[in-house]
Amino acid sequence: MVLSQHTRLIAKLSAFGSLLIATLFSGLALAEMRLNFQDPVTEVARDIYGLHMLIFYLCVVIFIVVFSVMFYSIFKHRKSKNYQPAQFSHSTSVEIVWTIIPFLILVAMAVPATKVLIKMEDTTKSDLTIKITGYQWKWGYDYLDSGISFYSTLSTPREQINQFDEDSAQPLGENYLLETDNMVVVPSGRKVRALITANDVIHAWWIPAFGTKKDAIPGYINELWFNVDEGKEGIYRGQCAELCGKDHAYMPIVVKVVTGDEFDAWVAAGGSFDASNIADAEEAKEQSIPEAAAEAVVDAIVASAEAVEAVAAKTWTQDELMAKGKEVSATCNACHGVDGKGMPGVFPAIAASPIATGPIEDHLSIVMYGKAGTPMAAFAGQLSDEEIAAVITYQRNSFGNDSGDVVLPADVKAKRN
Amino acid sequence: MSHAAAAHDHDHDHHMPTGFKRWFMSTNHKDIGTLYLIFSLTMLFLGGAMALVIRAELWQPGLQYVDPHFFNQMTTVHALIMVFGAVMPGFVGFANWMLPLMVGAPDMALPRMNNWSFWILPFAFSILLMSFFVPGGAPASGWTLYAPLTIQGGMSVDMGIVAIHMMGISSIMGAINVIVTVLNMRAPGMTLMKMPMFVWTWLITAFLLIAVMPVFAGAVTMLLTDRHFGTAFFNPAGGGDPVLYQHIFWFFGHPEVYIMILPAFGIISHIIPTFARKPLFGYSSMVFATAAIAFLSFIVWAHHMFTVGMPLQGELFFMYATMLISVPTGVKVFNWVTTMWRGSMTFETPMLYAIGVVFLFTLGGLSGLMLAITPADFQYHDTYFVVAHFHYVLFSGAVMAMMGGTFFWLPKWTGHMYNETLGKFHFWLTAIFFNVTFFPQHFLGLAGMPRRYADYPIQFTEFNQVSSIGAFGLGLSQLLFVYIIVSTVRGGKKATAEVWDNPEGLEWTVPSPAPFHTFDTPPTIK
Numbered sequence: 046m047v048l049s050q051h052t053r054l055i056a057k058l059s060a061f062g063s064l065l066i067a068t069l070f071s072g073l074a075l076a077e078m079r080l081n082f083q084d085p086v087t088e089v090a091r092d093i094y095g096l097h098m099l100i101f102y103l104c105v106v107i108f109i110v111v112f113s114v115m116f117y118s119i120f121k122h123r124k125s126k127n128y129q130p131a132q133f134s135h136s137t138s139v140e141i142v143w144t145i146i147p148f149l150i151l152v153a154m155a156v157p158a159t160k161v162l163i164k165m166e167d168t169t170k171s172d173l174t175i176k177i178t179g180y181q182w183k184w185g186y187d188y189l190d191s192g193i194s195f196y197s198t199l200s201t202p203r204e205q206i207n208q209f210d211e212d213s214a215q216p217l218g219e220n221y222l223l224e225t226d227n228m229v230v231v232p233s234g235r236k237v238r239a240l241i242t243a244n245d246v247i248h249a250w251w252i253p254a255f256g257t258k259k260d261a262i263p264g265y266i267n268e269l270w271f272n273v274d275e276g277k278e279g280i281y282r283g284q285c286a287e288l289c290g291k292d293h294a295y296m297p298i299v300v301k302v303v304t305g306d307e308f309d310a311w312v313a314a315g316g317s318f319d320a321s322n323i324a325d326a327e328e329a330k331e332q333s334i335p336e337a338a339a340e341a342v343v344d345a346i347v348a349s350a351e352a353v354e355a356v357a358a359k360t361w362t363q364d365e366l367m368a369k370g371k372e373v374s375a376t377c378n379a380c381h382g383v384d385g386k387g388m389p390g391v392f393p394a395i396a397a398s399p400i401a402t403g404p405i406e407d408h409l410s411i412v413m414y415g416k417a418g419t420p421m422a423a424f425a426g427q428l429s430d431e432e433i434a435a436v437i438t439y440q441r442n443s444f445g446n447d448s449g450d451v452v453l454p455a456d457v458k459a460k461r462n
Numbered sequence: 463m464s465h466a467a468a469a470h471d472h473d474h475d476h477h478m479p480t481g482f483k484r485w486f487m488s489t490n491h492k493d494i495g496t497l498y499l500i501f502s503l504t505m506l507f508l509g510g511a512m513a514l515v516i517r518a519e520l521w522q523p524g525l526q527y528v529d530p531h532f533f534n535q536m537t538t539v540h541a542l543i544m545v546f547g548a549v550m551p552g553f554v555g556f557a558n559w560m561l562p563l564m565v566g567a568p569d570m571a572l573p574r575m576n577n578w579s580f581w582i583l584p585f586a587f588s589i590l591l592m593s594f595f596v597p598g599g600a601p602a603s604g605w606t607l608y609a610p611l612t613i614q615g616g617m618s619v620d621m622g623i624v625a626i627h628m629m630g631i632s633s634i635m636g637a638i639n640v641i642v643t644v645l646n647m648r649a650p651g652m653t654l655m656k657m658p659m660f661v662w663t664w665l666i667t668a669f670l671l672i673a674v675m676p677v678f679a680g681a682v683t684m685l686l687t688d689r690h691f692g693t694a695f696f697n698p699a700g701g702g703d704p705v706l707y708q709h710i711f712w713f714f715g716h717p718e719v720y721i722m723i724l725p726a727f728g729i730i731s732h733i734i735p736t737f738a739r740k741p742l743f744g745y746s747s748m749v750f751a752t753a754a755i756a757f758l759s760f761i762v763w764a765h766h767m768f769t770v771g772m773p774l775q776g777e778l779f780f781m782y783a784t785m786l787i788s789v790p791t792g793v794k795v796f797n798w799v800t801t802m803w804r805g806s807m808t809f810e811t812p813m814l815y816a817i818g819v820v821f822l823f824t825l826g827g828l829s830g831l832m833l834a835i836t837p838a839d840f841q842y843h844d845t846y847f848v849v850a851h852f853h854y855v856l857f858s859g860a861v862m863a864m865m866g867g868t869f870f871w872l873p874k875w876t877g878h879m880y881n882e883t884l885g886k887f888h889f890w891l892t893a894i895f896f897n898v899t900f901f902p903q904h905f906l907g908l909a910g911m912p913r914r915y916a917d918y919p920i921q922f923t924e925f926n927q928v929s930s931i932g933a934f935g936l937g938l939s940q941l942l943f944v945y946i947i948v949s950t951v952r953g954g955k956k957a958t959a960e961v962w963d964n965p966e967g968l969e970w971t972v973p974s975p976a977p978f979h980t981f982d983t984p985p986t987i988k
Binding site for chain 1: 770
């Protein structure tokens with residue numbers, strides 16, 4: 046029974062084929078080595094995934110049809126098989142047909158694509174708004190509804206990144222390049238609107254699982270939105286997607302999605318997951334007395350203001366400033382090098398530089414207000430008086446610079462005014 | 463053929479220059495064509511070497527060989543060299559060699575300008591390459607030179623801008639030469655609709671070049687004044703608009719990708735009918751499709767920048783217009799396949815290349831269709847999916863078409879047959895390693911690896927390693943290409959005038975190698 050053999054063969058082949066496709070595109074079979082989009086966790090991301098697969102299958106069909114015709118003629122219509130060439134060279138009806146059919150396929154594609162696009166661009170009726178600012182090379186986040194704001198920088202240690210010398214290099218961690226010091230916290234089940242801009246050059250904010258990507262452009266405020274499904278709480282990771290200079294690969298985006306209640310507690314605690322702050326806020330919530338909750342917030346603000354004052358009033362010694370400065374200067378080292386030697390022509394050296402060994406006034410001004418036309422950013426808004434004072438003191442007394450200068454927070458404060 | 467014989471006899475009256483005079487002061491279209499082709503091949507190796515630096519660094523996560531700043535210089539200059547140094551001059555070389563032969567003209571219309579347009583290029587690229595040695599190194603802001611990142615760059619950006627101006631001048635002069643030659647110097651009886659496809663595609667390409675190179679020149683000049691003269695066209699610090707730069711750049715940049723592919727379509731349209739022993743199917747629809755593609759290329763630029771935050775209406779318009787391009791492009795692919803249909807095919811090296819181009823370019827075209835769908839494009843944009851897409855279009859489309867064209871016309875150029883076994887070997891090495899290099903990049907992009915990254919998270923390691931292996935294989939295979947060409951130039955089996963089995967076109971009516979001066983008396987086309 047030749048026929049049944051064929052049928053069986055075809056059945057086997059198609060079973061194998063569908064297994065193969067299932068393996069390739071389930072995204073579950075190969076958790077580490079992904080072949081397709083990350084699993085979508087928002088409605089828009091699911092729509093995009095659907096569109097993507099629809100057009101992918103369509104392309105596969107077109108590909109198979111066109112090239113089965115081509116390979117059929119390659120195998121059958123060849124000179125070595127003594128095939129005599131036909132001499133036809135045009136057929137108006139065929140040409141009209143193969144212009145119109147692709148056109149109709151495109152119309153069929155354009156309709157769902159248009160629907161999804163309209164949904165994607167509708168940022169109205171949001172529950173909360175986060176302003177996202179791209180910097181070389183970190184992200185700044187401001188929660189416009191609650192006043193929480195922080196910066197988020199890569200937390201992968203440089204010792205892992207620099208593998209130039211294999212002996213001193215550290216092995217790479219599990220979340221290599223996908224980890225930050227501060228995470229963006231958002232609630233599930235609420236529509237989050239993000240306003241996106243940049244401080245220096247163009248960056249792009251991208252979380253693949255949310256189906257969002259928008260450029261962060263200086264002078265522009267772009268918008269995007271996402272609404273993570275309830276039950277999909279967890280940590281989602283993305284990266285900057287627009288070439289933004291040397292450390293383009295080193296500005297990841299890490300978003301922690303929590304339930305609405307957890308988010309409210311987080312906001313009430315002033316953007317901290319610190320257990321005692323959350324306990325206070327939750328206690329207030331349990332008592333369901335709005336005044337108590339408000340009081341807790343006020344207390345937190347007063348406490349933090351007192352802490353700030355205490356720091357400012359403190360008399361800093363050079364050693365203290367040096368220790369703190371070394372900590373803060375990780376930001377500077379990304380460009381100017383851990384040895385302070387910089388990168389000639391691009392990032393000037395700190396060691397023996399006219400800025401770090403010259404007048405303190407100039408040094409303060411370049412750290413606080415940056416330098417136009419270079420990647421040197423203005424840090425006046427990003428660092429506190431203490432941090433600026435510490436880092437300048439550190440730079441003036443290390444890398445072979447031994448001025449002995451001490452810059453105090455009060456000096457920075459004076460410069461600010 | 464009588465005119466061929468006459469042309470050959472006539473040849474003895476001419477003095478053929480030698481040495482320095484022949485190669486440095488040439489006004490002969492064949493010698494200038496040869497210079498262009500050698501230049502293009504040199505640049506292919508130089509740009510390829512930079513690609514190998516990139517692939518070596520991406521072999522595994524972490525920084526092993528180069529720092530990220532040098533990595534950015536490599537990606538930027540690799541692209542600039544491949545686009546302006548390898549692909550564009552390569553096609554100009556083909557135009558110089560073949561257009562006069564195909565239209566029955568004695569030479570290009572403006573031979574001294576032809577000399578000029580070539581000799582500008584080595585100087586332009588010397589300036590670009592010298593920028594590696596200035597403080598701060600070469601341009602590192604990507605070949606698109608997006609503002610405001612370019613405003614931050616060092617003096618190398620200015621050197622790059624000067625080099626781009628010179629390349630642009632060279633391209634425009636080349637384009638003027640093509641247009642004047644094709645429109646004024648065709649043999650009697652060769653109406654526009656009798657012109658060979660390569661001539662048609664180049665004529666349309668030349669108009670594209672003249673239309674868009676000045677736009678690019680304008681954009682980089684504005685960058686230059688932003689950098690040094692206090693203007694703020696693109697500098698947001700002075701109220702400028704970085705998105706304006708992208709609009710201007712891509713108004714040049716999108717037609718540019720068709721400048722790099724249309725002549726390849728022309729070459730393929732000659733190779734396939736020859737080896738299928740059957741006339742090209744749908745000649746006139748091929749011409750109209752080419753013109754339609756050229757027209758549409760002007761109204762789709764913003765699909766390179768869907769994520770800059772355009773209004774919804776703009777995104778919809780550019781999505782529809784972009785999708786539309788697949789219709790004429792599809793017509794071309796269908797025409798090539800139908801030309802093969804019921805032919806009597808043989809598979810010499812040029813035909814292998816032509817089939818490879820149709821097959822792989824279509825793959826690139828289909829991923830292009832996916833990119834056209836705006837909501838999905840948001841996810842593909844600036845990832846390795848895009849890198850894979852444009853290498854399928856530009857390497858397996860443009861570069862492999864040039865390789866096929868080289869094998870196709872090499873006997874006509876040199877008078878010798880190349881080694882067929884080695885030629886086929888070269889095709890298979892190139893095609894296989896090309897796919898090993900770029901196919902995995904589709905998966906990398908979908909899984910979320912952004913492009914222009916010097917370093918990447920660990921889950922992208924495996925595919926990057928496959929890609930790097932492929933890249934080194936692809937690079938090394940091209941040494942065989944050089945060997946085949948050099949050994950063919952130096953000797954080998956004598957080629958007949960027709961070379962192939964009954965090919966179409968005036969170039970096959972003259973002896974191989976084509977005499978230094980052809981068609982002093984124009985041939986007549988019936």
